[in-house]
Amino acid sequence: MRQNGERWRAPYATDPGATRGRLIPEAGSPTRSDFQRDRDRIVHSTAFRRLKHKTQVFVHHEGDHYRTRLTHTLEVSQIARALARALGLDEDLAEALALSHDLGHTCFGHTGEDALDACMAAYGGFDHNAQALRIVTRLERRYAGFDGLNLTWETLEGLVKHNGPLLDAGGAPVRRYAATGIPAAVMEYNALNDLELSRFAGPEAQAAALADDIAYDAHDLDDGLRAGLFDLSDLATVPFLADLLDEIERLHPGLEVSRKIHELARRVITRFVEDVIREGEARLAALAPRSVADIRGADAPVIAFSPAIAEADASIKRFLYARMYRHPGVMAVRAKANVIVADLFSAFRADPTRMPPEWSEGLSGASESRLARRVADYIAGMTDTYAVLEHGRLFSETPDLHWSPPSRGLPLTEP
Numbered sequence: 001m002r003q004n005g006e007r008w009r010a011p012y013a014t015d016p017g018a019t020r021g022r023l024i025p026e027a028g029s030p031t032r033s034d035f036q037r038d039r040d041r042i043v044h045s046t047a048f049r050r051l052k053h054k055t056q057v058f059v060h061h062e063g064d065h066y067r068t069r070l071t072h073t074l075e076v077s078q079i080a081r082a083l084a085r086a087l088g089l090d091e092d093l094a095e096a097l098a099l100s101h102d103l104g105h106t107c108f109g110h111t112g113e114d115a116l117d118a119c120m121a122a123y124g125g126f127d128h129n130a131q132a133l134r135i136v137t138r139l140e141r142r143y144a145g146f147d148g149l150n151l152t153w154e155t156l157e158g159l160v161k162h163n164g165p166l167l168d169a170g171g172a173p174v175r176r177y178a179a180t181g182i183p184a185a186v187m188e189y190n191a192l193n194d195l196e197l198s199r200f201a202g203p204e205a206q207a208a209a210l211a212d213d214i215a216y217d218a219h220d221l222d223d224g225l226r227a228g229l230f231d232l233s234d235l236a237t238v239p240f241l242a243d244l245l246d247e248i249e250r251l252h253p254g255l256e257v258s259r260k261i262h263e264l265a266r267r268v269i270t271r272f273v274e275d276v277i278r279e280g281e282a283r284l285a286a287l288a289p290r291s292v293a294d295i296r297g298a299d300a301p302v303i304a305f306s307p308a309i310a311e312a313d314a315s316i317k318r319f320l321y322a323r324m325y326r327h328p329g330v331m332a333v334r335a336k337a338n339v340i341v342a343d344l345f346s347a348f349r350a351d352p353t354r355m356p357p358e359w360s361e362g363l364s365g366a367s368e369s370r371l372a373r374r375v376a377d378y379i380a381g382m383t384d385t386y387a388v389l390e391h392g393r394l395f396s397e398t399p400d401l402h403w404s405p406p407s408r409g410l411p412l413t414e415p
Contacts, residue, residue: 010088012289014202020153023137023193024146034152039096041149045142046381047103047135048073053383055109055337066227067219069109073102075219079211079273080204086277087284087303089204096151097158097208104131106380107387108337115341116376123372130183131380132159137189139377157195158205160186164301167198199296206303207276214272217316222265224324232260238319240312244268268316275309336399340391341379347394348375354394 009015016033029037042048051070067075077098084094105128106112116126136159137148151159160166166182168174173182182197190197200206221241224230235241244267248260255263280303287302289295295302305313324330349372352360359378363371382390384401391398 007085007091008088009090012203012284012292012295013089014093014154014204014292016090016093016152022150022152024150026145026150033092035090035092035096035155038149038151038155039092039099041151042096042099042103042136045103045135045140045149047140048099050381050383051102051105053385054105054107055111055384066223069102069105072215072219073099075215076101076208076211079214079269080208082273083207083211083276083280083303084204087203087207087280089207093154093158093202094204094207094211096155097162097205098211100132100136100155100159101162101208101212102128102132103135104128104133104380106131106341107382107384108334108341111334111337112341112380112387115338116345116379119342119345120372120376123369123376124184125180126376126380127183127185129160129163130185131377133189134185134377139381153193153195154202154204156189156193158201158208160195161197161199161201162205162209165198165200169198171198196296200298200301201296202292203280203295203303206301207280210272210276210303210305213313214269214276217272217313217320218265218268220320220324221268221316222261224320225261225264226258229327229329230323232257232264234323235264235319238312238315240271240315241268241319244271272305272309272313275306276303279304279306279309333401336401339399340387340401343391343395344379344382344387345375348378 014035016035019034022034028034032040048070051073052068054069077095080094080098081091083089084091106116106126108115113126113128120126133156135148136151136156140148143150164175166173166175166177166186172178173180177183186195186197189195221235225232232245235245241264244264245260247267248255248263252260252263283300283302283304287294287298289298289302304310348355352363352371352375354360355375355378359374363374366374379387388398388401
């Protein structure tokens with residue numbers, strides 16, 4: 001039977017009725033599943049609202065139509081729900097994971113993360129996934145009975161492991177954590193509530209991770225083209241995109257550039273989504289999971305790109321890295337943003353009372369590590385606009401982040 005407005009789920013989907021629960025026990029809701037409540041708590045969190053003024057690639061004043069961290073998150077959420085619905089997964093859990101996946105990002109996009117990681121090198125570094133966990137388990141202070149959002153085990157598991165296991169079967173860190181080790185925030189929480197770091201997350205988390213890749217491949221191509229950082233003709237170096245452009249020209253010869261850009265972006269999303277559904281169905285059929293536990297115990301992701309689309313995804317990312325993320329104009333702004341973050345970290349670490357009272361209290365006699373983490377938490381929560389304002393308050397001169405991409409002047413809305 002369906003309860004609380006839920007949709008049909010396959011036997012291998014994560015069932016909110018069988019959740020492992022919350023760290024702090026709470027009474028259930030008569031109208032919402034536990035995963036629906038998780039989604040709602042994320043949307044109402046302070047950290048979620050701040051995504052509105054956090055950089056995706058272009059800082060906020062470079063144009064009203066470029067993606068922000070919030071609009072990116074909403075696009076990921078839409079794609080994650082589409083994948084979950086097609087594959088019989090729990091849509092609410094997939095949506096909750098998509099909405100929360102970037103909560104730990106700093107101001108100024110990956111530049112801010114890199115800058116904070118450098119500042120925190122002697123104190124465990126900075127990792128946006130670990131920061132997202134800190135936010136939802138400690139830093140949000142809204143509820144009377146607990147710090148954080150007290151999300152379900154399944155949402156926290158997916159938040160931490162959506163890109164795959166963090167440990168191998170022997171307990172050694174893998175992939176991005178092989179050299180640096182698992183962030184302390186993850187290990188500390190895991191000691192309280194075992195997230196099974198050596199196993200895959202459930203299928204909803206796997207779908208949300210792919211939705212993230214799909215969304216930023218498509219919208220970064222869209223933003224980069226509209227900003228004039230590269231031309232449609234440049235995309236001929238990526239065979240997958242060249243084929244899509246040939247298709248658009250064949251179906252719509254002479255189409256104006258702004259519409260051609262949109263047709264390209266929507267085709268990227270459609271092809272990738274359809275591929276994930278086909279590949280997911282094939283892998284599910286091969287594994288024949290009878291429960292979500294079978295998916296967690298598999299030796300490979302069950303929701304994935306096919307080899308051909310995985311290569312297309314990688315080729316798009318290589319193109320964007322070279323032509324967009326490392327564009328001289330973008331890099332110049334990144335360098336200035338790095339200065340702002342580093343300056344703020346030094347200023348607050350030297351004198352914590354420069355932070356608001358709720359952030360500076362309780363630091364008398366604190367260790368250098370605890371003080372540095374508190375400062376990193378404060379800066380990580382800042383929006384782009386607030387970080388610039390704080391730098392202006394503390395320093396006589398603040399780097400000017402204004403840079404106007406060579407926009408084509410394309411119509412971005414209907415006449």
